[in-house]
Amino acid sequence: MRKNKKRLNKKRINNNSLVDKLAFIIVLFIFSGFAMLTLKNMDMQTLIITIAVPLIFLMSTTLIPKIFFADKLLLSLVNFLCSLGVLVLYRMDPAKGINHAINYVVGLIAMVAIMLVVKNLSRFRKLFPIIGLFSLAMLALPVVAGKEIGGAKAWIQIGSIGFQPSEVVKIMLVVANAYFLSKKKIFYSMAFTGMCLLLLVFQRDLGTALLYYVVTLIMMFVASGNWTLLAGGVIGAGAVAVLGYSLLKRIGFAHLERRLLAWLNPWGNYRDAGYQTVQSLLAIVNGGAFGLGLGAGNASQIPVKETDFIFPFILNEFGMIFGVCLVIIYIIIFLRGIAVAMRCNHRMHSLMAAGCSFFIAFQTFVIIGGNINMLPITGVTLPFVSYGGTSLLSSMGMVGVIQGIASINKRHIMQDELLADIGEGLA
Amino acid sequence: MKNLRSMLRKAALVMTVLLLSLVVFGAYNVSTQGNRWFSSSANTHLRELRANATAGNVYDRMGVLLATTDINGKRVYNPDSNIRRSMVHVLGDRQNNVGYGVEAFMSNRLYGFDTSPLVKLSHALRGEKLKGNDLRLSVDSNLSSRIAKLFPKDHKGACVVMNYRTGEVLSLLSFPNFDPDNITEVTKQDKNRPFWNNATRWVSAPGSTFKVVTLASALQNIKNIENETLNCSGIIEFPGGRHNLLDAGKAVHGDITLRQAFTKSCNVVFGSLALRLGDAKLLSTAAAFGMGDYFLFRDFVVENSSYPKFNRTQSEIAWTGVGQSALQISPLHMCMIASSVANGGDMMEPQLLLREINPNNEVKEQFSPRVYKKALSKEHAQIISDYMYSVVQNGTGTGAIVKGYRICGKTGSSEIDNQEKSNAWFIGFIDEENYPYAVCVAVMNAGSAGKIAAPLAGEIFKAILGVR
Numbered sequence: 001m002r003k004n005k006k007r008l009n010k011k012r013i014n015n016n017s018l019v020d021k022l023a024f025i026i027v028l029f030i031f032s033g034f035a036m037l038t039l040k041n042m043d044m045q046t047l048i049i050t051i052a053v054p055l056i057f058l059m060s061t062t063l064i065p066k067i068f069f070a071d072k073l074l075l076s077l078v079n080f081l082c083s084l085g086v087l088v089l090y091r092m093d094p095a096k097g098i099n100h101a102i103n104y105v106v107g108l109i110a111m112v113a114i115m116l117v118v119k120n121l122s123r124f125r126k127l128f129p130i131i132g133l134f135s136l137a138m139l140a141l142p143v144v145a146g147k148e149i150g151g152a153k154a155w156i157q158i159g160s161i162g163f164q165p166s167e168v169v170k171i172m173l174v175v176a177n178a179y180f181l182s183k184k185k186i187f188y189s190m191a192f193t194g195m196c197l198l199l200l201v202f203q204r205d206l207g208t209a210l211l212y213y214v215v216t217l218i219m220m221f222v223a224s225g226n227w228t229l230l231a232g233g234v235i236g237a238g239a240v241a242v243l244g245y246s247l248l249k250r251i252g253f254a255h256l257e258r259r260l261l262a263w264l265n266p267w268g269n270y271r272d273a274g275y276q277t278v279q280s281l282l283a284i285v286n287g288g289a290f291g292l293g294l295g296a297g298n299a300s301q302i303p304v305k306e307t308d309f310i311f312p313f314i315l316n317e318f319g320m321i322f323g324v325c326l327v328i329i330y331i332i333i334f335l336r337g338i339a340v341a342m343r344c345n346h347r348m349h350s351l352m353a354a355g356c357s358f359f360i361a362f363q364t365f366v367i368i369g370g371n372i373n374m375l376p377i378t379g380v381t382l383p384f385v386s387y388g389g390t391s392l393l394s395s396m397g398m399v400g401v402i403q404g405i406a407s408i409n410k411r412h413i414m415q416d417e418l419l420a421d422i423g424e425g426l427a
Numbered sequence: 428m429k430n431l432r433s434m435l436r437k438a439a440l441v442m443t444v445l446l447l448s449l450v451v452f453g454a455y456n457v458s459t460q461g462n463r464w465f466s467s468s469a470n471t472h473l474r475e476l477r478a479n480a481t482a483g484n485v486y487d488r489m490g491v492l493l494a495t496t497d498i499n500g501k502r503v504y505n506p507d508s509n510i511r512r513s514m515v516h517v518l519g520d521r522q523n524n525v526g527y528g529v530e531a532f533m534s535n536r537l538y539g540f541d542t543s544p545l546v547k548l549s550h551a552l553r554g555e556k557l558k559g560n561d562l563r564l565s566v567d568s569n570l571s572s573r574i575a576k577l578f579p580k581d582h583k584g585a586c587v588v589m590n591y592r593t594g595e596v597l598s599l600l601s602f603p604n605f606d607p608d609n610i611t612e613v614t615k616q617d618k619n620r621p622f623w624n625n626a627t628r629w630v631s632a633p634g635s636t637f638k639v640v641t642l643a644s645a646l647q648n649i650k651n652i653e654n655e656t657l658n659c660s661g662i663i664e665f666p667g668g669r670h671n672l673l674d675a676g677k678a679v680h681g682d683i684t685l686r687q688a689f690t691k692s693c694n695v696v697f698g699s700l701a702l703r704l705g706d707a708k709l710l711s712t713a714a715a716f717g718m719g720d721y722f723l724f725r726d727f728v729v730e731n732s733s734y735p736k737f738n739r740t741q742s743e744i745a746w747t748g749v750g751q752s753a754l755q756i757s758p759l760h761m762c763m764i765a766s767s768v769a770n771g772g773d774m775m776e777p778q779l780l781l782r783e784i785n786p787n788n789e790v791k792e793q794f795s796p797r798v799y800k801k802a803l804s805k806e807h808a809q810i811i812s813d814y815m816y817s818v819v820q821n822g823t824g825t826g827a828i829v830k831g832y833r834i835c836g837k838t839g840s841s842e843i844d845n846q847e848k849s850n851a852w853f854i855g856f857i858d859e860e861n862y863p864y865a866v867c868v869a870v871m872n873a874g875s876a877g878k879i880a881a882p883l884a885g886e887i888f889k890a891i892l893g894v895r
Contacts, residue, residue, distance in 0.1 A: 093836065209708045218442075270469045278469050285457060285465045286472050290544045298472045320457065324450050331446050338439040342432055354435055361442050372453045 010122045019072045023061050026080045027054045033294055040295050045098070049090060053101060054084050060108050068115060069407040074336040077329055078399050081384035082107065082392070088314055089306060089387050091295055096306060096387055103389045107396035114171070114397050118352070118404025119411075128179040132192050135172040138165040139199040146203060154205040166200060166208045167390040171397045174355035178218055181223035182348035189220060206256070207378030210366065213237060215359050219351055263376035276303050280371050284323070285315040291319030306387035308379055311371045327368065330383075334361035340406045353405040356398035443687040463728055466534060468526035468622075473534065480557040485518065485529060487568040488597070488781065490631065494518060494530065500556075502530075504607055505568070512604045513571040516624045517564070517779070520607040524615075524622040527728040529564065529779070532878050536560050560791055563782040565595035574768040577886045578602055579879065583619055584870040585603045585626035588887065589855055591766035592863040593796040594775030596727075597891075601625040619651055625869070627729045630755035633869075634839030634876065635692045635823075636852045639764060639811060642689055645711035646807045647702050653810070656682050659695040663702075670742035672698040672749070675840070675875075690822035692838060693748045696702060701748020706739050709748065716764050716802045717774065718756070724799075726779035727791030732756040750839055762867035765854035767802035768811050768863050769835070774802045812858060819881075824853065827882030829888045833858040834867075836884060838876035848872050855878035857888060864891050 034050035061076045080105045090097025117124065142165060143340045146153040154164050172198060182188035193216040217233040220226075237305040248256060266274030266281070285300035292298065299316035302309045315323040337357025344350035360383050367382050369375035381388055383395040441845035452565065464470065482502065483496040493514055494504050502521050504511050519528015535541040539559040550557050574586055578600070588598040605614050605621040614621055623629065645652050661679035663672040674680070674694045680687070688696035701709055713719070718734045735753035736742065746752040756764075759777060767774035776799040783792040803811075815835035818824040824836045836855025843850060851873040868882050873879045 028757050049542060218438050222438050224430060225430050225434045267464075267467070267469070270467075278464075281464050282470050284453075285461045286470070286476065288540075301471075320453075323453070327446060327450050331443055334442060334446070335439065338435065341435060347431060350431060350435070358438070358442060361446060365442075368449050369452075372449065372456070374449065374452045382697075414644065 016072060019076060022073070023058070023076045026076060026083075027057055030054050030057060030080075030083045030087060034090075036294055037087075037091060041094075045094060048092075049086070049097065049101060053086050056101070056105060056108075057083050064108075064112065068112070068119075068403075069410040070115070070403045071295050071336060071340065071406045072331060074399065074402065074406075076332050077336075078384060078396070079103055081326075081329065082396075084314070084425060085310070085385035085387070085392075087294075088310065088317075089383070090318075092300075092306060099389075099393070100387055101318045103392045106389070107120070110393055111396040111400035111403065114400030114405065115404040118401050119407050121349070121404070121408070126131070128176065129395045131172045131179075132176045135169040135176065136192075136195055136199065138169055138172075139196055139203070141165055143199060147198065154200075154203045163390045164388075166205055167388075167394040168397075169196065170211075170359060170394045171356070171401060173212060173357060174215070174219070174398070174401070176357055177219050178348050180350035181219060181351055182346075184223075186220060186224060189216065200277045205379075207366070207380040210357065210378060211363055211380060214362055215355060218358050218362075219355050221352060223347070223351055244416050259376050259378075263373065266373060276309065276377060277373050280312040281305070281373060282310055282374070283312040284320065287316035287319055289320050291315065291322060293317060307381050307384070307391075308367065308377065309371060310382055311368050314385070327364075330361065330364045334358075337402045340402050340409065343409045344405060345409075349408060353402050356401045359398055360395065432592075437795060440800050459685065459723055461776045462532065462535065463527070465528050466523075466531035466728075468523050468531075470531075471524070473523050473531060474521075476540070477534070477538055480540070480559055482530070482537050483539075483559040483561040483784075483786070484535070486561065486563045487514075487566050488564065488595075489567060489569070490563075491568050491683070493564070493568060497508055500797070507572070508606055508608070509572040509575065510568045511608060512606050513575040513598075513600055514566065514568055515604055515607050516601040516626065517566055518607075520610065522610070524610070525624060527624070527627075529562065532726075532728060533562060533780065537562060560786065561784040562780060563784065564779055565590075565597065565781050566599065566779070567597045571598040571600060573890050574598055574601075574887055575600055575604065577883060577890070579870060579873065579875060579883070582870050582873055583625065584868070584873070585629065586869070586887070587626050587759050587762040587867045588891065589762055589766060589775075589865055591769040591775065591865040592861055593770065593780045594799070595781070595796070596759075596777050596779055597864065599626050601629075625871075626758045627727055628757065629842065630730045630732060630757050631850065631869075632751050632754045632841045633756045633761050633851050633854075634750045634850065635694075635697075636761060636837050636839035636842030636854045637749075637754060637756070638692065638697050638839075639768060639815070639854070640713050640716055640718075641697050641701055641704075641709065641748045641750075642811055642814065643687070643716075643803050643807055644704050644709050646810060647712060647803070648704055648708050649700075653685055655685065657685060657688055657696045657699075658680070658682055659688070663696060663698050663742075664697055665740075665742040665745075670740075670746070673743050684788050686814055686817060689837075690817045692818075692823045697748045698745035701745050702741060704748075706744050706747075709744070710734055714805075716767065717760060717800065722760075724776055725794075725797075727759065727777050729777075730757050730761055732760050750841060758867045758869045759851070759855050761869070762865055764798070764802070765837075765856055765867060766865040768808050768815065769856040769858065769863070770808075771805045772801055772803045772808040774799045815855065816858065823877045824855070824881045824884075826877060827853065827855055827885040827888065829857075829885060829892060829894060831894075832862070832888070832892060834885075834888055836881065838881055840874075840876040846872055849876075850876045851876040851878075851880035853884040855884055855888075857892070862892060864888075866891075 004182045031054045038046045038050050058077050064070050065072045086097055086101045089100045091239050142154050142156050147157050155162050169412040177189050221230040262274040262277050266277035271279040296316050297317035299313045305313045334357050341350045341353035363380055366378050367380050370377040381391040482496050497503050519525045519530040523531050537559045539557045584602045586600045589596045601624045603619050603621045659680035680693050713734045718732045722729045733755045743752050763774055776797045778795050785791045812835050819827050819834045819836045823838045827836050835858050839852035840849040851870045853868045866887050868880045868884050870879050
């Protein structure tokens with residue numbers, strides 16, 4: 001038994017050294033990217049960020065796992081995506097790059113904070129029902145006092161800071177649903193999610209509503225193992241989509257019809273409705289397999305290239321092969337989160353980690369699918385990379401949840417090992 | 428907990444497959460359509476990309492230089508303005524106003540964009556521009572400019588000449604055309620859209636030329652139809668009366684054979700044949716001829732042709748049988764349909780590129796003809812070819828006769844809503860071993876096909892054959 005465990009430990013150590021090598025390569029990549037921008041811009045600010053971002057990356061990937069237990073691979077990949085976001089946004093507009101770097105640091109802090117909260121989850125047990133009420137209240141805010149951007153009314157402006165409550169509520173949604181479902185109160189979960197969806201429809205933020213719906217449905221299916229529920233959910237959503245489409249476009253959802261048209265026939269309407277999609281596809285093919293090179297791209301025409309359409313912008317400069325790698329990175333992040341969920345002893349912990357992983361994965365699927373015209377454009381962001389403080393914060397928060405669960409798992413394993421050691425010692 | 432894990436595993440598998448499907452979908456679309464996106468007129472970046480490379484020369488099949496690059500990197504076209512005008516929709520122009528011209532659609536070869544990144548890098552390091560390859564096309568620029576002169580002035584339309592044995596396109600003209608060396612604001616604002624390639628990208632009802640397809644379907648599905656006596660009462664009435672099917676000039680043909688009905692282009696007989704066949708059988712024959720296909724030809728971007736699928740009333744079906752209703756076919760596709768009849772049922776893929784020659788004057792790639800699909804059997808193709816011969820000998824297409832040569836053809840006058848006169852179509856071919864050429868002519872808003880399109884096709888045949 002002891003031999004086995006030693007082999008296990010050895011394996012883990014080797015894996016860690018592999019992750020260290022990976023982190024080294026990532027730092028090299030990010031550093032050389034920024035170095036190129038420094039050579040191009042030749043100013044102090046770029047030089048500072050060239051040193052700062054790789055430093056943030058190194059510090060966070062080495063220090064966080066040292067102080068708290070955290071999955072290092074997951075952490076380095078998430079850090080890679082964030083710093084890639086800083087790099088690409090800085091290349092688009094230095095001010096946005098700096099902002100994203102600040103958001104990145106804030107996101108890291110939020111991640112650690114949420115990690116610590118989740119780690120001591122048992123202390124907050126009484127708060128769970130309140131989380132539900134609180135998230136509903138937050139979602140109701142933009143309906144009352146929101147600001148309209150891109151056809152959706154999902155923003156709140158407080159002074160100079162604007163933020164999107166539906167992003168923050170993502171984490172609460174997963175936590176609240178995990179709580180209800182672990183207690184087998186499936187109707188509570190349905191009612192709660194239903195109210196969230198209703199509020200999102202009032203905000204006209206249908207992209208986020210889709211994410212909420214699908215993730216909750218997956219969580220319900222995983223928790224109950226009920227195939228009829230899943231089938232009903234999918235068919236119901238289809239029916240609502242068809243019915244809702246004909247109803248909604250009459251009552252102020254004019255952007256819906258355009259998006260549908262743009263999806264079905266972007267080339268027929270490439271001057272107006274299909275403009276975004278066509279520009280996105282052109283950016284990808286103009287880049288080719290290897291890309292035009294950082295700073296040498298020609299995708300500046302894509303509308304909302306900082307948020308919704310950052311993926312084709314990246315492909316334009318880094319190439320399609322890099323794009324495939326990005327998708328694979330998202331898959332690894334997702335599977336890493338699922339692995340954490342698999343190792344849990346507790347239903348609620350498992351559902352929380354799984355819910356967050358599915359959220360990140362499905363959001364990635366929806367936005368990249370929209371970028372390559374596989375799905376209609378929904379106006380959600382690419383996790384970790386897209387510009388937008390609240391969006392980055394919520395994505396990092398979800399990683400925090402996964403990491404927190406991972407550290408609970410670790411604690412359980414250590415307790416088991418300790419017990420086993422004591423048992424052996426007694427024998 | 429155990430159950431939860433197994434469900435989690437399933438859900439995670441599905442999500443991973445979904446994420447991987449992004450890669451599959453993207454790779455598939457880019458590989459099949461990427462070049463079409465890249466070369467479309469929507470891609471305004473093509474010009475910047477081109478500035479970094481020196482394009483090769485473009486020659487026609489006789490070796491006439493159509494386009495080259497001068498020392499300053501400027502693109503220079505043939506000095507003869509008639510040749511420039513007749514080649515512009517095949518070649519494209521400097522600003523890529525004409526989407527999918529050779530200069531855009533084959534820019535990977537012509538500008539060398541498809542060379543390996545290492546070669547590109549070494550060029551960039553040496554400060555040299557990338558040098559593209561020369562292309563030899565199948566078009567005949569002299570023939571094309573002669574045909575362009577024959578086409579009725581001030582009419583929109585298209586004309587395609589292709590070799591039906593190989594699919595090589597000799598001439599592909601769209602009217603109105605323009606001079607790529609003289610693009611003015613007037614050209615850009617012209618509501619007749621001179622930039623639009625009517626031969627490949629304009630789809631419309633082809634009128635009675637579509638009876639070739641109805642005829643093929645009747646031969647395939649109704650036994651002994653050739654020897655049957657058919658009746659033309661001059662009208663097929665439908666409930667409501669608004670969509671009654673009539674013959675041109677309210678003619679009544681009485682009892683006639685299938686050959687006579689085809690020769691005289693009798694609407695009533697072909698309308699009732701379509702009703703006898705039914706929508707499904709007519710559709711399956713039309714599909715065999717390429718209707719509804721997603722055309723992904725190597726050398727051409729062609730608008731897909733479509734057979735109407737919705738609101739199929741009896742009158743709709745009858746009208747489809749005579750080439751009206753919501754049928755949509757491009758002139759190039761009609762030319763392919765004529766070619767498949769001429770070529771014993773084998774439809775060739777239209778070919779434009781003959782050879783690619785690298786800067787060292789070595790042949791990099793030689794392109795050979797490809798069969799696109801088997802449209803109909805050899806026997807039926809022979810029968811239809813015979814019928815088309817009678818159309819030209821003593822039917823609606825006598826205008827296309829060339830003495831001493833076996834010319835086959837079919838006319839079509841299609842009526843379009845809100846248009847004063849009908850569109851005049853003619854498809855046909857020279858049934859001679861040494862002159863395997865098929866022609867499709869479409870003149871918009873021109874009147875009767877027998878008076879406009881058939882004589883025009885006759886002149887084109889004479890130009891091909893070199894007779895006066």
